[in-house]
Amino acid sequence: MGETTALPDLDANVVAALLAHPRCRISALAAAVGTSAPTVSRRLSWLFEQNLVRVVSVIDQQHAGIGFAVFLRLRCLPGASADVARAVAQWPESGYVAVVGGDLDCTAQLNVRSTRHLMELLNGRLTKVSGVVGSSTAKIIRRFSTPHGWVGGLVSADTLTRLRIERLDHWTEGAPGQRHRLDDLDRALVDLLANDGRRTWRDLGAGLGIQPATARRRVETLMSAGLLRLRTVVQPALIGQPVVALLWLRVTPSRLEAVGHALAAHPNVMNIAATTGLTNLSGEIAVGDDDALYEFLTDEVGRLPGVAAVDVSDGLQVIKRASLVFADEHPERISEVRGV
Helix, strand or coil: CCCCCCCCHHHHHHHHHHHHCCCCCHHHHHHHHCCCHHHHHHHHHHHHHCCCCEEEEEECHHHHCCCEEEEEEEEECCCCHHHHHHHHHCCCCEEEEEEECCCCCEEEEEEECCHHHHHHHHHHHHHHCCCEEEEEEEEEEEEEECCCCCCCCCCCHHHHHHHHCCCCCCCCCCCCCCCCCCCHHHHHHHHHHHHCCCCCHHHHHHHHCCCHHHHHHHHHHHHHCCCEEEEEECCHHHHCCCEEEEEEEEECHHHHHHHHHHHHCCCCEEEEEEECCCCCEEEEEEECCHHHHHHHHHHHHCCCCCEEEEEEEEEEEEEEECCEEECCCCCCCECCCCCC
8 A cells, every 4th residue: 555645736626626515516616716617526536536535414413403423443463453443444333433553443423313222333343343452432512623624724815715705514513503394305305416426416306206406405405404414425535635633622621712713723633522531532634744733733732721641543544434435455546335
C-alpha cells in the first residue's frame, strides 16, 4: 500500500467547492474554481468514476429522534488492529472506522437505536471479533461541528458564502430542527440519495414513479427541517491534508461549550463533539504536515482556558467514512460496495 498522492490543483479545488455545497450546480462550481462548466463536468465525472469522491445523504439521528452515536475505542493484540478495524467496518452501525496509533489501536463511531442496542453490540458482536483485548465507549451528547460543514480551509470566505447561498440542508450544528415524520416515500427518496446525493430530480422521480417536482419538494422539505443532510466524502490526503489525527480532550465542564465552539471554528477540524467519559471532548483534524499539527496543538488547543489534558491518536488508516468503506490496497478509493 503506497502513500496517497494529492490531486492536481484543479481537481482539488473542484472537490473543495463540492465540500462546501454537495449538490451545487455545475455552473456555480465552475465560477468558484475559475474554469468552464464543461471542464468541471469532465473533472467531476472522472473523480466519481475513479471512486475518489462521493456525495451521500444521511438522516440526522438527533433531529429524527431515532438513536444516538458513540465513539468505540479498542485495544488489540499486536498485529491485529487492521483486521479488527475491517471487521468493525462491516457492521451496519459503524459510520467511521480507523486504525490509529498511540494508546489506542482502533476507533469507530457507532450509530445505535438505543442503549439496549449498544449493549447487544458490545456484549455480543464485539466479543466475536478476534484480536480485541480491551474496549471503551463514549456517548456523543453535543456536536459542535461535523464533516457536513468541513471544507479544510481550502475555500475563501467569499466563495464559501456564494456556494452555500442555495444550500438547504444544515451544514452547521445547533440549528433548530423540525420534527417531521418520515413516510414510505420519504424513506425511498433517502435510500436513493444515500449512495449518490447528486441524483437529479428527474432521476429520483423516474426511479419512484413520481413527478420530479414531487421528489424535489419532498427532499427539500427534509433538508430544510434538518433531517436530511448532505456530505461530500473524500480522504483528506487527496486535497493536500494527509496528516489525520484523532483528538481526545479533558476539559473543565464549565469551559466545555466555549472550547467546543472555538475548535469547531478551526478550518482543519473535521468534527468535534462533547462526550461522556474522562475525555469529554473528541474529534478529528486533517492538516498538511506534522508542523501544522504541532502548531494546532500548541497555538490553538494550548491557549484555550479549561483544557486540562490532550491525547492525540495518529490516524494511520481511515477505513470507513460516512458509512463508505475504502479499498484495502488503495485507501483513497471508495469500495464499489457500500459498507453497510
